[in-house]
Amino acid sequence: MSYSNTVNFSNPKEVQWKFAEKLYKEFIKDRPDLPQLLENVDTPTLVIRKDKLQDRYREVIKNFDQFKVYYAVKANDHIEMIKTFAQEGAGFEIASPQELEKVLSVGTPPEKIISSNPVKPLDFIDICLKNDIDRFAVDSFAEVDKIARFKKRARIYVRLAVPNVGSDWPLSRKFGVDVETALEILDYAKEKGLIPYGLTFHVGSQCNNLQNWFVAIKRAKELWDRAATQKGIRLQMLNIGGGIPARYTRESLSVEEIACYIKGLLNKYFNVRTLELQMEPGRGLVAEAGLLVVSVIGKAKRGKENWLYIDSGVFHGLAEALGGIRYSFYTPVGNPKLTFYTIGGISCDSMDVVAQNVALPENLSVGDRIFILTAGAYTTVYASHFNGFPPPKVLLV
Numbered sequence: 001m002s003y004s005n006t007v008n009f010s011n012p013k014e015v016q017w018k019f020a021e022k023l024y025k026e027f028i029k030d031r032p033d034l035p036q037l038l039e040n041v042d043t044p045t046l047v048i049r050k051d052k053l054q055d056r057y058r059e060v061i062k063n064f065d066q067f068k069v070y071y072a073v074k075a076n077d078h079i080e081m082i083k084t085f086a087q088e089g090a091g092f093e094i095a096s097p098q099e100l101e102k103v104l105s106v107g108t109p110p111e112k113i114i115s116s117n118p119v120k121p122l123d124f125i126d127i128c129l130k131n132d133i134d135r136f137a138v139d140s141f142a143e144v145d146k147i148a149r150f151k152k153r154a155r156i157y158v159r160l161a162v163p164n165v166g167s168d169w170p171l172s173r174k175f176g177v178d179v180e181t182a183l184e185i186l187d188y189a190k191e192k193g194l195i196p197y198g199l200t201f202h203v204g205s206q207c208n209n210l211q212n213w214f215v216a217i218k219r220a221k222e223l224w225d226r227a228a229t230q231k232g233i234r235l236q237m238l239n240i241g242g243g244i245p246a247r248y249t250r251e252s253l254s255v256e257e258i259a260c261y262i263k264g265l266l267n268k269y270f271n272v273r274t275l276e277l278q279m280e281p282g283r284g285l286v287a288e289a290g291l292l293v294v295s296v297i298g299k300a301k302r303g304k305e306n307w308l309y310i311d312s313g314v315f316h317g318l319a320e321a322l323g324g325i326r327y328s329f330y331t332p333v334g335n336p337k338l339t340f341y342t343i344g345g346i347s348c349d350s351m352d353v354v355a356q357n358v359a360l361p362e363n364l365s366v367g368d369r370i371f372i373l374t375a376g377a378y379t380t381v382y383a384s385h386f387n388g389f390p391p392p393k394v395l396l397v
């Protein structure tokens with residue numbers, strides 16, 4: 001029976017639980033070894049299924065067939081993941097000398113590496129150029145000046161500000177410029193001896209709102225045309241950034257649906273045959289391939305609130321919980337009596353609260369395991385050593 005036929009939608013605990021169960025069953029599907037592995041691995045450990053990384057990458061390149069795909073390494077920089085994507089033929093989007101070192105170590109050639117963070121440290125620009133990586137996003141005149149210092153014919157693509165409405169992890173405040181400013185920046189880059197190459201935008205991470213892509217592509221079209229007519233600049237490349245969502249506590253737009261929509265818009269507004277198309281997905285490629293195994297380390301009732309404490313937390317892998325990402329939690333025990341918990345992290349900081357109103361079995365106790373689903377992206381990369389606790393281990397299986 002399908003998930004939707006078995007859930008009593010008027011019971012919020014059951015809705016959560018069944019969705020978590022569905023994600024868990026998908027995670028272990030066709031891998032009879034996994035349930036036991038998940039029960040025995042040290043905690044906290046992020047378990048990543050390599051075949052799911054491959055499947056998702058193949059789904060993306062099949063649907064975005066005209067695009068070059070650059071995996072945004074920031075989402076998860078584990079070397080085995082980078083190796084897996086490199087073997088699939090992916091390119092990489094990087095932001096630091098450390099990420100660069102990793103992607104070079106798996107034999108990635110410079111033409112498969114781009115850097116889209118619009119504000120980069122000078123030493124990073126330097127090391128990129130020394131390794132023949134010459135494509136950089138910018139969104140300020142100061143950044144053009146920084147790149148021009150190196151007296152190389154670097155290729156510049158400008159970051160446009162676009163709506164991030166309804167994206168669970170908005171990225172629009174810190175970066176991006178309007179069309180007018182973008183035109184001036186491209187012109188300035190040309191004046192400084194750099195090559196105005198293209199444009200980029202980011203609709204916000206975990207984007208379930210197709211309209212964000214609609215506005216972004218229309219804005220890109222305006223910049224594209226005005227660069228040619230007003231500045232005599234013929235851009236070559238359009239980079240649509242990241243934003244592909246994963247399923248956390250509910251269904252999300254599929255890769256196929258997003259690709260269909262974007263390709264329709266591009267066909268309407270651009271001459272796609274002469275266009276170089278790029279994308280740089282992070283979360284959408286890796287999130288669902290990961291499951292974080294944690295242990296219950298404490299249990300308490302405070303007023304009316306039931307608390308569970310786990311050996312991970314916002315400083316140890318679950319930082320995105322602070323910014324609005326809500327995970328699914330599961331433990332494979334059949335049909336338990338459920339209760340709502342507040343989940344506290346391992347550190348002593350009172351900010352270290354991972355989620356509220358999480359439906360889990362009433363009889364969970366210290367030492368029991370909890371599986372946190374869809375944990376492959378922006379988890380271990382954010383983890384610190386706060387309070388002396390190390391980040392979760394990572395295991396590719």
Ligand SMILES: Cc1ncc(COP(=O)(O)O)c(C=O)c1O
Nearest residue numbers: 072116205242243280281282283
């Ligand atoms: C410049 C850039 N490209 C790509 C990404 C990846 O985005 P996502 O994880 O939403 O696919 C990010 C995320 O922060 C980003 O800043």
